[in-house]
Amino acid sequence: MYGKGILKGLSVTWKRFWNTYIEDISWLLRGKKRYFTEEGIKHRSSKDTRGIFTIQYPEERLILPEEARYLPFLVYDEGPDGKKEQRCTSCGICAKVCPPQCIWIVRSNDPQTGRPIPEPTEFYIDADICMNCGFCAEYCPFDAIIMDHDFEIASYTRNVYNMEKLLKPASYYKSIRPENYERNDQERKAKEAAKAAKAAAAATQTN
Amino acid sequence: MAEDKNPFKDNLTFPQNFDPEKWIPEGEALLYGSLARYTVKNEGGLSTDRIVVNMGPQHPSTHGVFRAALTVDGETIVGLKPVVGYLHRNHDKIGERNTFLQNMPFTDRLDYFNSMANNFGYALAVEKLMNIPVAERADYIRVIMSELTRVQNHLIFIGNLLNDLGAMYTPALYAFEERELILDIFEAVSGARMMCNYFRFGGVVRDVPDDVMQKIKDLVIERLPAKTDEMDRFLTQNEVLVSRLKGVHVIDGETAIQYSMTGPVLRAAGVPYDIRRADPYSIYDRFEFDVAMRPNGDLYDNYLIRLDEIWQSLRILQQAIKQIPQGPINSQKPQYQVRVPAGEAYGRIESPKGELGFYVVSNGKPNPWRYHVRAPSFVNITALEQMCIGTKIADFVALFGVLDVVMGELDR
Numbered sequence: 001m002y003g004k005g006i007l008k009g010l011s012v013t014w015k016r017f018w019n020t021y022i023e024d025i026s027w028l029l030r031g032k033k034r035y036f037t038e039e040g041i042k043h044r045s046s047k048d049t050r051g052i053f054t055i056q057y058p059e060e061r062l063i064l065p066e067e068a069r070y071l072p073f074l075v076y077d078e079g080p081d082g083k084k085e086q087r088c089t090s091c092g093i094c095a096k097v098c099p100p101q102c103i104w105i106v107r108s109n110d111p112q113t114g115r116p117i118p119e120p121t122e123f124y125i126d127a128d129i130c131m132n133c134g135f136c137a138e139y140c141p142f143d144a145i146i147m148d149h150d151f152e153i154a155s156y157t158r159n160v161y162n163m164e165k166l167l168k169p170a171s172y173y174k175s176i177r178p179e180n181y182e183r184n185d186q187e188r189k190a191k192e193a194a195k196a197a198k199a200a201a202a203a204t205q206t207n
Numbered sequence: 208m209a210e211d212k213n214p215f216k217d218n219l220t221f222p223q224n225f226d227p228e229k230w231i232p233e234g235e236a237l238l239y240g241s242l243a244r245y246t247v248k249n250e251g252g253l254s255t256d257r258i259v260v261n262m263g264p265q266h267p268s269t270h271g272v273f274r275a276a277l278t279v280d281g282e283t284i285v286g287l288k289p290v291v292g293y294l295h296r297n298h299d300k301i302g303e304r305n306t307f308l309q310n311m312p313f314t315d316r317l318d319y320f321n322s323m324a325n326n327f328g329y330a331l332a333v334e335k336l337m338n339i340p341v342a343e344r345a346d347y348i349r350v351i352m353s354e355l356t357r358v359q360n361h362l363i364f365i366g367n368l369l370n371d372l373g374a375m376y377t378p379a380l381y382a383f384e385e386r387e388l389i390l391d392i393f394e395a396v397s398g399a400r401m402m403c404n405y406f407r408f409g410g411v412v413r414d415v416p417d418d419v420m421q422k423i424k425d426l427v428i429e430r431l432p433a434k435t436d437e438m439d440r441f442l443t444q445n446e447v448l449v450s451r452l453k454g455v456h457v458i459d460g461e462t463a464i465q466y467s468m469t470g471p472v473l474r475a476a477g478v479p480y481d482i483r484r485a486d487p488y489s490i491y492d493r494f495e496f497d498v499a500m501r502p503n504g505d506l507y508d509n510y511l512i513r514l515d516e517i518w519q520s521l522r523i524l525q526q527a528i529k530q531i532p533q534g535p536i537n538s539q540k541p542q543y544q545v546r547v548p549a550g551e552a553y554g555r556i557e558s559p560k561g562e563l564g565f566y567v568v569s570n571g572k573p574n575p576w577r578y579h580v581r582a583p584s585f586v587n588i589t590a591l592e593q594m595c596i597g598t599k600i601a602d603f604v605a606l607f608g609v610l611d612v613v614m615g616e617l618d619r
Contacts, residue, residue: 005444012441013377045391047425053384065391067413069398097543099309104214124212133312133404138412139543147398160212 020051036060066177069134069147071127074166075173084167087144089118094136094145102129103136123166127159143184149176242278242286257285260600264293268371268604271614275591275603282599287592291585291618298619302578307333307408307545307569310578314565315402317580318616320360323352323393324558326406331488332554332565333408337547342538345410346490347531351423352393352405353556354520354527358431359386360559361471361513361520364611365438368510371608372451378442385434388426395419408545410537420528427524435517443511452507455602457609458594459504466590470561470583472610475512476504482557493530494523506602509609516559544573551577560584560611580619584612 027034034040041060044053055062072094076084095103106122109115137147148168153159174181210217221227242259263274272293278286298317302310314329315322327349334341341349363386366379390400396415397405405411415423442448458468460476473480479500483491499515501508539545549571555564561583568577587610594606 002446005446005449009441009445012437016381045388047388047422047430049384049388053387065395065398067396067398068394093543097306097309099305099312101215126213131312132399132402134398135308135312135404135543139541162212 023051064149066179068149070132070151071130071148072125072136072145073148073168074123075144075146075170076167077170086119087142088120089142090120093139097135097139099133100129100131102126123163125161125166127153127161146173238276238288242276242288269607270612273614279600284595284598284600284603287595289588289591294614294618296619299579303575306573307547307575308543312402312404315404316615317582317619318560318613319401320363320613321356321559322401322403323356323405324556324563326403327353328554328556328563329565330406330408331556332552332567333547335554336550336552336567336569337408339409340538342410342535343532344534345536347527348411348415349489351524351527354524355389355392357520357559358517359389361517362386364513365510368608371604385431392419392423407537409539414536424528427521427528431521439514449507452510453505455506457504457506457509457606458590462593468587468590471512471516472509472587474499475501475509477502482555482562488556494526496522506605506609558583561587582616582619584617588612588617
């Protein structure tokens with residue numbers, strides 16, 4: 001029969017058309033909300049999703065996985081008296097490994113002795129050139145530079161981020177990447193413990 | 208000003224006496240001149256004028272900024288010249304400036320639909336040069352990722368082909384739904400949906416967590432087979448589609464080989480050549496799969512072969528997720544400056560579009576001395592003239608669509 005294939009195809013669209021209503025009613029009967037809730041968004045991006053698939057962006061947001069990466073930012077630890085203790089030591093590995101070369105660092109000297117100190121005076125990232133590859137965060141030996149989750153950076157001018165804009169507290173890092181933070185924290189603590197043990201061993205030897 | 212803060216300032220130099228405002232592109236006269244050499248046989252004594260039509264660079268059916276200068280006699284195409292380069296980004300030359308590792312995110316930008324496959328090819332080439340093994344688990348992860356890439360690429364291909372033929376958007380959006388779910392997996396493992404930058408020399412960046420692995424299993428075992436089947440029921444026997452596609456000759460096997468075409472277009476022309484079988488790379492020799500082949504080489508076969516390949520990819524995926532072992536995901540220590548000994552290597556993979564090869568020459572320095580990409584889109588497009596001459600102009604869109612070119616890879 002001519003037209004059988006068309007009818008067969010149209011039955012697929014016909015089923016798809018009703019799927020949204022079936023889903024909506026079944027969620028309603030179960031007393032749950034399919035839209036504007038985390039559960040609903042999760043279900044819509046799972047293997048069982050049927051019917052309407054879209055996330056209604058500014059009101060609803062996709063749940064980003066932990067590894068999601070956008071522009072990098074610099075991490076600082078909050079000291080006991082609220083002082084910003086930067087993790088960055090201006091070693092320059094991030095600037096060296098950056099494929100489009102969008103990072104540049106102004107190193108600083110101690111004003112009294114004139115010798116270089118680890119903290120950078122200024123740290124620039126040209127966000128318009130950055131290709132969000134994540135190399136800087138991957139190869140930073142101090143976990144000082146981390147990829148952000150904030151992707152809404154529309155602005156009227158070019159985005160050259162300076163230190164003021166880039167510095168974000170470690171608590172923010174913990175809030176967006178809890179697993180990575182935990183892992184890094186443990187590594188840092190283990191490193192510090194090893195250092196202290198080494199120092200103690202050296203002290204006993206001299207005595 | 209942003210340029211004042213940047214130590215490289217605006218980083219822009221022009222040759223002497225060159226003003227970009229006053230520049231006129233060269234070669235246009237040559238292009239139109241070459242089109243004029245096609246002659247038309249007049250049968251019945253009726254003489255008609257030939258018209259030169261430029262399809263693109265801004266044309267909704269050319270998948271980006273591709274331009275084809277066509278000579279048409281009525282509705283029939285009598286001459287065609289593809290004009291490429293509107294998206295040229297100097298990829299191969301930038302590759303010589305970058306270190307070996309820095310090239311990895313740049314390869315994502317070649318064929319931006321299949322960044323995992325691009326990573327795979329480049330990683331293979333440099334690993335061959337460095338002569339290092341790949342961690343066992345990483346090998347499986349690589350295969351899983353590149354086959355998922357193939358599934359989503361072919362689904363999108365079917366959707367976009369129907370889009371080109373005038374079935375505005377319903378099939379394309381059905382395909383995009385599955386693609387979104389696959390991209391969710393890529394985002395969870397690599398951090399980005401399209402520009403994955405997931406492979407490293409000797410393995411991959413990070414492990415696939417258990418919940419993501421479960422999601423891959425769910426997709427591969429339950430959802431994707433069902434949805435591929437649905438796509439099949441939805442389109443394959445549709446009379447409008449069949450009458451539009453069947454019998455429109457794309458290319459025959461012999462000519463395709465002469466143009467060194469690869470990928471699904473070659474296999475649809477009756478040549479069962481697949482690099483996964485012909486030159487097994489990575490661990491493809493461990494999986495059981497068939498090389499899809501269709502004998503006729505018309506548009507309909509080119510459509511069907513994509514469905515066949517999705518089924519074969521799902522077969523590989525089902526075996527891979529069953530066999531994947533535990534263990535480290537990289538055989539090397541993570542380092543930002545890899546040591547590559549002097550020499551040359553060519554790594555090639557069967558990307559969803561054909562043979563994707565990376566030719567890397569090293570002289571022992573941190574950056575490659577020569578870096579060349581053999582892009583399947585670029586090689587396949589050379590046969591476009593041969594394919595289109597003698598067909599109707601309405602079929603040009605379908606014939607071009609069936610080559611499945613991506614401008615990022617074509618122009619580099």
